Amino acid sequence: MLPENFKEQLALAVRSIQWSYAIFWSTSSTQPGVLSWGEGYYNGDIKTRKTSQGVELNPDQIGLQRSEQLRELFKSLKAAEASPQTKKPSAALSPEDLTDTEWYYLVCMSFVFNTGQGLPGKALAKAEPIWLCDAPSSDCRVFSRCLLAKSASIQTVVCFPFINGVIELGTTDHVSEDLSLIQQIRTSYLDILDFGVHNIYGATLSEDVACASFNVKQAPEVGGALINTTSPNNSSNAFQANQTPDETFMAERINNGTSQIQTWQVMDDELSNGVHNSSDCVSQTLQSPEKIASLPKGDNLTDNSAKDLEKGSNSKMTLVDPRSDDWHYQMVLSTLLKSSDQLFMGMHFQNFHQESSFVSWKNAGPVSSQRPRTDGGTSQTLLKKILFEVPRMHLDGILECQEENEYKEGVRTEAEENGMNHVLSERRRRAKLNERFLTLRSMVPSITKDDKVSILDDAIEYLRKLEKRIKELEVHKDLTDREARTKRSPQDMVERTSDNYFNKTDNGKKSMSKKRKSRDMDEKSPETNSESLLKGSCTNNDVDVNINENNEVEVEMKCPSKAGMFLKIMEGVSSLGLNLHSVQSREVDGNLYVTLKSKLAGSTIVSVKRIKQTLQNVASKC
Amino acid sequence: MDNTSQESQLQSENSSTYESTYPLYAMAISSSSTSSNLQRIAVGSFIEEYTNRVDILSFNAETLTLRPNPSLSFDHPYPPTKLMFHPSTPSSLLRHSAVDLLATSGDYLRLWEVRESSVEALSLFNNSKTSEFCAPLTSFDWNDIDPKRIGTSSIDTTCTIWDIEKGVVETQLIAHDKEVYDIAWGEARVFSSVSADGSVRIFDLRDKEHSTIIYESPQPDTPLLRLAWNKQDLRYMATILMDSNKVVILDIRSPTMPVAELERHRGSVSAIAWAPQSSRHICSAGDDAQALIWELPTVAGPNGIDPMSVYSAGCEINQLQWSATQPDWIAIAFANKMQLLRV
Numbered sequence: 001m002l003p004e005n006f007k008e009q010l011a012l013a014v015r016s017i018q019w020s021y022a023i024f025w026s027t028s029s030t031q032p033g034v035l036s037w038g039e040g041y042y043n044g045d046i047k048t049r050k051t052s053q054g055v056e057l058n059p060d061q062i063g064l065q066r067s068e069q070l071r072e073l074f075k076s077l078k079a080a081e082a083s084p085q086t087k088k089p090s091a092a093l094s095p096e097d098l099t100d101t102e103w104y105y106l107v108c109m110s111f112v113f114n115t116g117q118g119l120p121g122k123a124l125a126k127a128e129p130i131w132l133c134d135a136p137s138s139d140c141r142v143f144s145r146c147l148l149a150k151s152a153s154i155q156t157v158v159c160f161p162f163i164n165g166v167i168e169l170g171t172t173d174h175v176s177e178d179l180s181l182i183q184q185i186r187t188s189y190l191d192i193l194d195f196g197v198h199n200i201y202g203a204t205l206s207e208d209v210a211c212a213s214f215n216v217k218q219a220p221e222v223g224g225a226l227i228n229t230t231s232p233n234n235s236s237n238a239f240q241a242n243q244t245p246d247e248t249f250m251a252e253r254i255n256n257g258t259s260q261i262q263t264w265q266v267m268d269d270e271l272s273n274g275v276h277n278s279s280d281c282v283s284q285t286l287q288s289p290e291k292i293a294s295l296p297k298g299d300n301l302t303d304n305s306a307k308d309l310e311k312g313s314n315s316k317m318t319l320v321d322p323r324s325d326d327w328h329y330q331m332v333l334s335t336l337l338k339s340s341d342q343l344f345m346g347m348h349f350q351n352f353h354q355e356s357s358f359v360s361w362k363n364a365g366p367v368s369s370q371r372p373r374t375d376g377g378t379s380q381t382l383l384k385k386i387l388f389e390v391p392r393m394h395l396d397g398i399l400e401c402q403e404e405n406e407y408k409e410g411v412r413t414e415a416e417e418n419g420m421n422h423v424l425s426e427r428r429r430r431a432k433l434n435e436r437f438l439t440l441r442s443m444v445p446s447i448t449k450d451d452k453v454s455i456l457d458d459a460i461e462y463l464r465k466l467e468k469r470i471k472e473l474e475v476h477k478d479l480t481d482r483e484a485r486t487k488r489s490p491q492d493m494v495e496r497t498s499d500n501y502f503n504k505t506d507n508g509k510k511s512m513s514k515k516r517k518s519r520d521m522d523e524k525s526p527e528t529n530s531e532s533l534l535k536g537s538c539t540n541n542d543v544d545v546n547i548n549e550n551n552e553v554e555v556e557m558k559c560p561s562k563a564g565m566f567l568k569i570m571e572g573v574s575s576l577g578l579n580l581h582s583v584q585s586r587e588v589d590g591n592l593y594v595t596l597k598s599k600l601a602g603s604t605i606v607s608v609k610r611i612k613q614t615l616q617n618v619a620s621k622c
Numbered sequence: 623m624d625n626t627s628q629e630s631q632l633q634s635e636n637s638s639t640y641e642s643t644y645p646l647y648a649m650a651i652s653s654s655s656t657s658s659n660l661q662r663i664a665v666g667s668f669i670e671e672y673t674n675r676v677d678i679l680s681f682n683a684e685t686l687t688l689r690p691n692p693s694l695s696f697d698h699p700y701p702p703t704k705l706m707f708h709p710s711t712p713s714s715l716l717r718h719s720a721v722d723l724l725a726t727s728g729d730y731l732r733l734w735e736v737r738e739s740s741v742e743a744l745s746l747f748n749n750s751k752t753s754e755f756c757a758p759l760t761s762f763d764w765n766d767i768d769p770k771r772i773g774t775s776s777i778d779t780t781c782t783i784w785d786i787e788k789g790v791v792e793t794q795l796i797a798h799d800k801e802v803y804d805i806a807w808g809e810a811r812v813f814s815s816v817s818a819d820g821s822v823r824i825f826d827l828r829d830k831e832h833s834t835i836i837y838e839s840p841q842p843d844t845p846l847l848r849l850a851w852n853k854q855d856l857r858y859m860a861t862i863l864m865d866s867n868k869v870v871i872l873d874i875r876s877p878t879m880p881v882a883e884l885e886r887h888r889g890s891v892s893a894i895a896w897a898p899q900s901s902r903h904i905c906s907a908g909d910d911a912q913a914l915i916w917e918l919p920t921v922a923g924p925n926g927i928d929p930m931s932v933y934s935a936g937c938e939i940n941q942l943q944w945s946a947t948q949p950d951w952i953a954i955a956f957a958n959k960m961q962l963l964r965v
Contacts, residue, residue: 103875147921151876357636357963358915358931361886379865379890379909382647382668382940383847386703387803389670391758391777393700394729397672426699430672 010167011041011063013189017181019171020044020154021105025113025120026165035113035120038165042067044101044172069093070102074109101172104152108145118144120166123159131177132157135170158182162190397426480571543615545608547600553578555596555611559619561587569594572618576606636964640679640688644669646955648676650705651945652722661948662736663688664724665960666702674698676705676726678736681962683948688962696734696741702726703759709766727759731774733786747774749782749791761804766853768810775802781815783827793830797823800843806851806859816846816861822872836877837870839863850894853946855901858918862891862906869894869906871918884916886929893942899949907939913954913963933963 006024014022026038043063073093098106113121119142123130132143135157136150143149143157149170156175159168160182167190175181437452444459543557555573559565566585573580578598585594600606648666660680667675678694681687708723722736723744733744750756757778765771770787781802783792798817805815811827820839826832836859839846845864852858858881859872869884869891889909897903907913914929933954941955952963 098875100876355636355964356931358913358933358965361914361929361932380847380892381909381938382645383892384864385668385670386647386701387760387801387847390701390703390728391760391801393670393672394758397700397729427672 007039007041007064007067009189010039011043011060011067013185014041014043014169015063016189017169017171017185018043019156019169019173020101021170023105023108023168023170024162024165025124025159025168027124028112033115035115035124035166037109037111040067040071040105040109042070042102042105044105045099046102070098070106071109073098074106100152101154104145104148104154107148111145119157119159120168123166123168124161127161129158129160129179129182131179132159133174133176160186162186476567480574484574543612543619545611545615547608551600552581553596553598553600553606553611555594555598555615557594557596557615557619559592559594561590561592565592565619566594568618569615572614573598576611576614578606578611635686638681638686638688638962640665640690640960642667642677642958642960644675645958646960647940648702648705648726649941649943649953649955649960650707650724651943651948651953652707653709653945653947654707654722659684662707662722663953663960663962664705664707664736665955666698666705666726668701670701672699674701676702676724676734678741679960681948683951686962688960691739693739694736694741696743698726698728700728702728704761706762706764709764709769725762725764725772727762727774729758730756731759731762731772731784745786745789747772747784747786747789749784749794760802763805763807763813765807765810765813767807771807771810773805773807773813775805775815777801779817781805781813781825783813793827795825795830795833797825797833800845803845803847804849806849808851808856808859814849814851814859816849818843818845820844820846822846822849822859822861824874834874834877836874837861837872837880838878848892848894850896850904852896852901852904854896854899858896858901860894860896860904860906862894865890867891867908867910869904869916871904882918882927884914884927884929886914886926887912889938892938892940893954895942895944895952897949898944898946905942905944905952907935907942907954909938911935911937911939911956913939913942913952915952915965935959935961 010022010024014020021040021042021044023040024038025035028034028036041063046066070093111118113119113124115121116125119130119132122142132138133156135143135154136146138146148154149157153172154170155172157168157170159166161167169185437455440459441450441455444455444462446458446462448454448458542559543555546554548554557569559569570583573596578596578600581597581599583594583596585592587593642665644667646665647668648664650664652662652664660682663679663681665677665679667677669675674697676696676698678691680689680691682689704727706725708725721738724734724736724741726732726734731747733747735742735744748756757776757780759774759776762772762774765773770785771792772784772786774782774784775797776782779796779798779800779802780794781797782794784790785792797815798819798821800818802815802817805813807813808824812824813827814822814824814836816822820841820843821835822837823833823835837846844866846861847864848862850860852860857873857875859874861870861872862868863870867885867887867890869887870880871882871884873881884904884906887906887908887910889911891906891908893908894904894906897905902918903915904918905913905915911934913933913935915931916927916929919927935954935956936959937956939954939956941953943953945951945953948962950965952965954961954963
């Protein structure tokens with residue numbers, strides 16, 4: 001049983017010192033000596049404010065509303081626990097909306113303390129204030145909620161006995177012990193209640209119940225505005241009627257208090273479309289008569305029970321077990337949001353030695369001492385491929401597809417819009433693509449690997465080489481052009497040569513690039529060069545020339561492969577005035593084999609012998 | 623048994639192994655069993671080419687046999703990033719009990735009807751109105767409370783919620799700053815996702831404007847790769863980081879601070895799965911070739927949390943499934959193998 005305006009006074013008290021919350025732990029009327037949630041006011045940080053639009057609330061109202069919403073959330077969660085199949089009843093707040101401090105406050109609602117147990121229990125037992133400065137790191141035998149407080153960063157918690165219960169104040173700030181603060185709160189906000197309760201409440205008991213039932217009838221039927229004017233008046237009338245003259249001051253305060261309650265309830269009604277909330281407040285007011293019924297002997301009762309509790313506390317104190325508090329904490333957590341489920345797995349795990357593929361971790365002990373591998377480069381290989389590379393494959397596919405679509409001049413049939421057909425067309429496209437890759441692969445020499453990237457890389461590299469070669473040949477062509485002007489040689493020979501040039505092997509290419517160098521050497525020391533070469537090369541050179549009746553010349557020659565050799569041969573052939581049809585060359589075991597096909601141009605008459613001589617000359621000079 | 627292909631199976635008392643001809647990644651266990659008390663298991667190939675396969679196996683828990691159904695194999699464009707059977711057999715969608723719905727993700731979300739002896743492509747979900755293509759999908763989750771909903775996560779930073787019965791997009795949210803790598807449903811309208819931006823966010827379809835960041839990886843921008851929401855206790859979810867041996871356990875009520883970090887793997891963790899019938903057990907597997915089962919303690923000790931049991935596979939474990947229909951069995955995939963382990 002609490003005075004009507006107790007909540008407001010509690011609110012005023014905690015707001016005046018700007019602490020995070022105030023809780024009144026009241027002794028249970030059914031279980032003497034057990035402290036449970038009586039009333040509370042939350043004054044701390046708020047994460048998500050869920051207010052209805054357009055209703056301006058003053059800070060008082062916001063705070064009261066929030067505290068009430070938290071209480072409702074707790075009740076709804078409790079209800080959900082009782083009947084798990086019904087999904088969480090609609091509460092204005094959901095657990096996700098809460099700050100840590102609010103969560104702490106909410107979880108506090110589930111706690112009960114025996115006298116001497118926990119901070120409130122001790123305060124009650126000793127009948128004196130307890131000031132806890134460093135709540136999170138305190139012994140959980142003293143402060144059972146220390147884990148919770150840690151998560152909510154509650155630093156200072158104060159408990160002091162009040163009426164027939166304990167008031168607890170808490171803040172996230174560190175406040176050193178100051179008993180005058182408690183005294184100040186008591187005198188300015190709370191003692192009024194203490195005093196008022198005994199005098200007023202007993203007297204107004206029946207009226208209060210009447211007033212409550214009045215609300216019951218009116219709230220759902222009459223509009224908010226009407227309640228706003230009628231019910232506070234009514235209740236204040238009820239109180240006034242029972243006031244003794246010298247308590248006028250008190251009455252006024254209480255009147256203020258009640259009217260505040262009423263207006264606030266109306267607000268709430270408006271916020272949540274009346275019905276739900278008003279019925280809630282109805283049930284609350286209806287509960288109060290029962291509590292009140294136990295009051296008449298209030299003073300004696302509390303005194304007696306307090307004594308009983310003090311006796312009991314001595315023995316109980318020692319029984320407080322930190323583990324049980326942990327257990328309680330866990331139970332609260334698990335019951336609050338979901339019906340608690342203890343493990344079903346016990347069965348399987350108990351006998352897992354016989355059947356399970358898994359072995360107990362302890363058995364695997366020795367390995368556990370190894371350091372974690374930190375080779376980041378190769379870890380999670382497949383997972384990374386799935387997440388990073390597979391999307392890339394799809395994207396590449398999309399790009400290619402789009403290109404192809406553009407190529408098809410944007411013609412897209414209805415069928416292709418259909419996804420399954422897309423799969424088929426994609427597969428066809430893919431097959432074509434693979435085919436082209438194979439073709440490309442066959443065209444490019446020196447393919448190192450079979451994958452597509454390597455094929456493309458090698459093709460690019462090859463193209464670059466070809467371009468470079470073309471440039472070199474063009475330079476060379478200019479040179480031969482100049483020479484040709486003096487020598488009157490056919491011009492197109494070099495170009496033709498270049499067409500077939502790249503049938504040659506890598507060695508041939510190298511000799512090409514070294515062409516200029518070797519030439520320079522030739523010019524500097526022609527004699528030494530030719531002499532030294534002549535000795536060995538004569539026997540190795542082998543030239544075979546055939547001329548048929550159509551004046552077609554076929555030359556097959558073999559000579560040691562040397563830098564610039566091929567070019568010399570070409571020069572030699574051109575000096576003979578032969579029109580080359582094709583040139584084939586290959587290199588085997590350091591020997592260069594060249595096959596030339598040519599036609600004698602017009603009037604030019606060259607004998608087989610001359611061709612042979614010229615080419616042998618060329619070969620031996622190199 | 624038609625074991626004509628090179629696919630073979632090995633078995634022992636407490637496990638059953640299926641060996642495929644190609645590496646396996648995606649894997650799903652059906653929530654319904656066929657007439658002959660067989661459990662269907664779908665495995666997806668990982669071949670770095672266009673044509674990939676999804677094979678349907680039948681698992682007989684009594685004889686411990688895993689048998690491939692060649693007639694139920696089908697092609698999939700590129701490797702499927704995830705496979706999932708319908709969370710509960712919907713009588714409305716299916717004609718008879720031997721029919722299963724299987725969803726796959728890759729370039730699109732696809733639904734397949736797995737029948738007695740054939741698989742038919744049911745539908746393909748493309749949320750791009752302008753082009754034939756939508757951004758590739760990294761993962762998806764089927765809402766088990768409201769099975770008409772499937773949420774997909776994409777590299778284009780969005781999550782898309784499909785109404786698969788109507789075949790329409792219910793909503794598409796820009797969920798993260800970077801690629802979204804995984805998505806998990808909590809309730810009918812609440813889902814969570816992890817991303818390359820290193821955050822875990824929770825979304826409520828009733829309030830699409832806002833999301834709540836539950837966790838951010840300690841080194842900024844360390845991607846979070848996988849997410850598992852504890853279906854037995856929705857306060858908890860688990861995630862894994864890139865190149866990390868940790869399993870991070872989160873409590874959605876205490877954002878930013880993980881309630882536990884499980885650090886006994888000796889290589890990076892690649893897969894996690896909560897126990898289907900217990901709120902406090904989770905299994906994790908990774909590069910150290912181990913699958914660890916953890917029991918979350920009420921209060922963590924100073925030396926961290928030890929797993930309760932361990933299984934060692936031959937090589938890096940890439941996939942892990944713990945099905946509600948077969949809570950006694952954990953399925954893992956490594957290299958070319960899929961293995962069912964008795965818990």
